[in-house]
Amino acid sequence: MIPVEFRGFAWRHAGRRAQAVADVDLRVEPGERVLLLGPSGSGKSTLLAALAGLLTEDSGEQDGDVLIAGLPAAEQRDRVGILFQDPETQLVMARSGDDVAFGLENQAVPRDQIWPRVHEALAAVGFPYGPDRATHALSGGEQQRLALAGVLARRPDLILLDEPTANLDPEGAQDVREALRSALAESQATLIVVEHRVAEILDLVDRVIALGPGGTLLADGPAAAVLAEHGDHLAAQGVWVPGVPLPTRPARAAGDPALRGDALAYVHPGADRPALDDVFFELRQGELLAVTGSNGSGKSTLALLAGGLAKPTRGAATVPGEPRPLHKLPARRLATRVGSVFQDPEHQFVTASVRDELAFGPRQAGWPKDRIEARVAELLERLRLAPLADANPHTLSGGEARRLSVAGALAAAPGVLLLDEPTFGQDRRTWGELVDLTADIRDEGTALLAVTHDRDFAAALAGRELVLERGRVAQERRR
Amino acid sequence: MSLTLAPVCDAQAPIARVNPVAKLAAATVISITALVAADWLTPLLLLAALIAAVPFTGIRIAELARRLRWLWFAAAAVVIVNAVFAAEQTGRILIDFGPLTISTGALLDGTAIGLRVCVAATAGVLGFATTDPTDLADALTQQLRAPARFTLGALAALRLLPLLGAEWQQITGARRARGLEGGWNPVRRVRLFASTMFALLVGAIRRAGRLAAAMDARGFDSEIPRTHAREQRMRPADWVVLAGALLVCGAAIGVSAAYGVFTVFN
Numbered sequence: 001m002i003p004v005e006f007r008g009f010a011w012r013h014a015g016r017r018a019q020a021v022a023d024v025d026l027r028v029e030p031g032e033r034v035l036l037l038g039p040s041g042s043g044k045s046t047l048l049a050a051l052a053g054l055l056t057e058d059s060g061e062q063d064g065d066v067l068i069a070g071l072p073a074a075e076q077r078d079r080v081g082i083l084f085q086d087p088e089t090q091l092v093m094a095r096s097g098d099d100v101a102f103g104l105e106n107q108a109v110p111r112d113q114i115w116p117r118v119h120e121a122l123a124a125v126g127f128p129y130g131p132d133r134a135t136h137a138l139s140g141g142e143q144q145r146l147a148l149a150g151v152l153a154r155r156p157d158l159i160l161l162d163e164p165t166a167n168l169d170p171e172g173a174q175d176v177r178e179a180l181r182s183a184l185a186e187s188q189a190t191l192i193v194v195e196h197r198v199a200e201i202l203d204l205v206d207r208v209i210a211l212g213p214g215g216t217l218l219a220d221g222p223a224a225a226v227l228a229e230h231g232d233h234l235a236a237q238g239v240w241v242p243g244v245p246l247p248t249r250p251a252r253a254a255g256d257p258a259l260r261g262d263a264l265a266y267v268h269p270g271a272d273r274p275a276l277d278d279v280f281f282e283l284r285q286g287e288l289l290a291v292t293g294s295n296g297s298g299k300s301t302l303a304l305l306a307g308g309l310a311k312p313t314r315g316a317a318t319v320p321g322e323p324r325p326l327h328k329l330p331a332r333r334l335a336t337r338v339g340s341v342f343q344d345p346e347h348q349f350v351t352a353s354v355r356d357e358l359a360f361g362p363r364q365a366g367w368p369k370d371r372i373e374a375r376v377a378e379l380l381e382r383l384r385l386a387p388l389a390d391a392n393p394h395t396l397s398g399g400e401a402r403r404l405s406v407a408g409a410l411a412a413a414p415g416v417l418l419l420d421e422p423t424f425g426q427d428r429r430t431w432g433e434l435v436d437l438t439a440d441i442r443d444e445g446t447a448l449l450a451v452t453h454d455r456d457f458a459a460a461l462a463g464r465e466l467v468l469e470r471g472r473v474a475q476e477r478r479r
Numbered sequence: 480m481s482l483t484l485a486p487v488c489d490a491q492a493p494i495a496r497v498n499p500v501a502k503l504a505a506a507t508v509i510s511i512t513a514l515v516a517a518d519w520l521t522p523l524l525l526l527a528a529l530i531a532a533v534p535f536t537g538i539r540i541a542e543l544a545r546r547l548r549w550l551w552f553a554a555a556a557v558v559i560v561n562a563v564f565a566a567e568q569t570g571r572i573l574i575d576f577g578p579l580t581i582s583t584g585a586l587l588d589g590t591a592i593g594l595r596v597c598v599a600a601t602a603g604v605l606g607f608a609t610t611d612p613t614d615l616a617d618a619l620t621q622q623l624r625a626p627a628r629f630t631l632g633a634l635a636a637l638r639l640l641p642l643l644g645a646e647w648q649q650i651t652g653a654r655r656a657r658g659l660e661g662g663w664n665p666v667r668r669v670r671l672f673a674s675t676m677f678a679l680l681v682g683a684i685r686r687a688g689r690l691a692a693a694m695d696a697r698g699f700d701s702e703i704p705r706t707h708a709r710e711q712r713m714r715p716a717d718w719v720v721l722a723g724a725l726l727v728c729g730a731a732i733g734v735s736a737a738y739g740v741f742t743v744f745n
Contacts, residue, residue: 049692052696053696054692054695054696077696077698077701078698078701080696081696081697082696084689084692084693086689088639088642088686089639089686089689089690089693090689090690090693091638092631092634092635092638092690092693092694093613093634093635093638094611094612094613094634094637094638095613097708098613098708098709101708102631102694102697102699103697103698104706104708105705105706105707105708106697106698106699106701106703106705107698107701107703108703108704108705108706109706110706111706111707111708111710114706114708115708118708135638136638136641147693150697151697154697154698304652307652307656308655309652309655309656310652330660330662331654331655331656331657331658331659331660331662332658332660334655334656334658335656335657335658338656339656340652340653340656342649342652342653342656344649344653346678347649347650347653347654347678348653348654348656348657350654350657350659350674360657360658360659361657361658364657364658364659365658408657409656409657412658
C-alpha cells in the first residue's frame, strides 16, 4: 500500500515535437483502486510507463516528478508490477513455472523461497496446469494469467494494468478478469488500470480519473458519479461507457449470390485434425454474414479459404462468372473479385502513400489511367482520407489505418469483402465509424463476410451468423 | 512452418540428463579430435562410438535420421569432391574415364575428410537434440559465467521464433489479397521476398522492444546479482561422461596409431 503522485509531470518522446502529456498533477492514495480513462492520445500508457520506471533518460524528455511513496519511480521499480496488453511479448521462458520465477531471480530471492512463491502465484491466478507446461502451448487468456502470476509473485505494492484484456477473445478476457478479481481481493496493493471497456472492470475500482488530450484532467471522483456526470462526453471521446446505447444498421433484403464455399476443408501440415472441415456457405449481395466461434474454431482459416488466399485441402470457394476456384486465380485478378481486410492493417500496406495505396489494386488489374484516378478520388472522399492523401500509411492512427486497409481492399471494386476482426481493440468512436462504414459498403450491394468475436458488431450489422465449433458449422442463424 | 528447438528425446534418458556444459565439452573434445586427425580410421572409430551412444540418448532413430540426413548428404558430397579433385591420384587407379580419374589413395583421403564432417555433425546433433535450451542457458550462466543478458535474451528470442513462421504466412496472404504475388517471374519473386522479409523484420523488432520492456519491468535490468531458480552443476555422472569422451578419443587415436595409419592434419 503506497501513495503515487505526479507533480507537474510532462513527457516528450525522443524525436517528437509535441509532448505526450503535460502538466499532470495527480495523487493516488495508498490502497486506492483507480481506473484511468481517456481517448487514444491522452497519454494513459505514458503515465503507466512513467510509474513502472520504463521512461528512461535516453527515450525522451521529462519535466516534473513521478513519485512512488515519496521517491522517484525509477528507484522504486522493485515495488511496482505492470501487466501489458500483449501476452505473447511478456513471457520470457519456455516453461510456465520458470517464467514466474524469472522476476524473482531478478529480485535475488533465494532459491528455496522461489518455488513456493511460484506455486502460490500460479494458484492465485487459477493457472490450470503444472509449472512445466510449455508457455507456447497456452491460449492467449492462459498466457495473460501466467503473466499476471509473474507480476504477483514479486509482491508489488503498486499494480499497473495496461488494457490487460484488449488482445484476448471474450472467454480469455473473462478468465483474466476472474483471476484479477480474486488476486486483488487478497492484495493490499494500490491499483491503477487503463481500460476502454469500462463495464467489465468497474467492480474492481473505486475511483475514476478521466483524461483529455495531452493528459489534461477531465473528471476525477467515485466511478458511479464520474460516469453519470460525464458519460456522454466520455463515450464521444471513445470510452466504452456502460449504458450508452450503440447504433445498429439493419440490412435490407439480400440480392444475388456473390460467393459460395463448397465442402471447404483445411488441414495444417502435420496436424492431426482439420482446422476446417466440410463447411458450406453462401454469401449474397448487400448482406453481412458474421462468422463467430471461440479461438481455434477455424474462423480465420475460413476467411483465408473464402478469400482465395490459401489452397483448401478439399472443396472450393467460387464467385459467379469465374470458372476457376478463387485459390487458383492470379493475385491481380483475385483482387478484383474478393477483397480481404486482415486484422493487422500494416501487413497489407505495400506502397509509401495513401494515394498510391488506393491506386495499387486497380493498377495491378490493368485499369486505364483516368478510371484509376477517378476511383482514387472517390475513395479518398468517401472514407475521409483526402487530407491524408500524401501521408505514409505506416504513420496513420489505428482508426485511419483501418479505414485505409478497407479502402485499399475495395479499390479494385470486388463484389465481395472479407473482414477479419475489423473492430478488434478499437475504441468506441472508431468502432462507431467502422459500423457506419461497413453498413454503407453493404448497402451499396457489396457482399460482406466478417469474422468476429464482437457481439455488438454482429448485432449491429449481420443478417445471418455462422457459428463454428472445432472446424465445423455448429449453427447457422438468422438475426 | 514450425521453428522450435525443443529437445526431441526422452527426458529421462541417461544422456539427456547430463549437465549441458558437460555435454558441450564432450561434443567439443570429440569434434576437435576428429578434425585434428587426418587419417580415415580415427574418425571412423569416433563415429562408431557416437552411434554406440545413441541408445542412451533417448532420441528416436527416425527423428535422428531426419535431422542428420542433410549433414550426411553434405559429408557424402565432401567425399566425392575430394576424391575427384584430389591434387594427386596415388595408389591403384579405380576409375579412369576420360578426364575422370579416381585412385584408391584419393578415395581414402576423401573418405577421411567426409568422416570428420560426419563426426562433428553427429556429435553436435546428439548434443543439441538432448538438451533443453533453458537448461543450456542456465548452465552457461551459472557454470561458465556467461552474462544473463546474453543467455536469457537469446532464450526469450527463441520463444518468439515460432511466431515468425505464422507472421510470414499472414503477410504473404495479406499481399496476395492486395494483388501482389511473385508468380512465375523470378525478379518479381525476389523483390517480393525481400519486401516480405523487411515487413517481418520490422514486426520482429517492434515485438523485441515490447518484450525487452516487459523483462525490464520485472527487474531484469536491476543491478542486483540474480539468483537461480534451478541449480546447474557438475555431478559425478557428468564427470563420468566427460571422462568417457576423453577416453574414447584417446582410444581412437591409440588404435589407429597401433594400426599404423594415424596422421595429424596440417
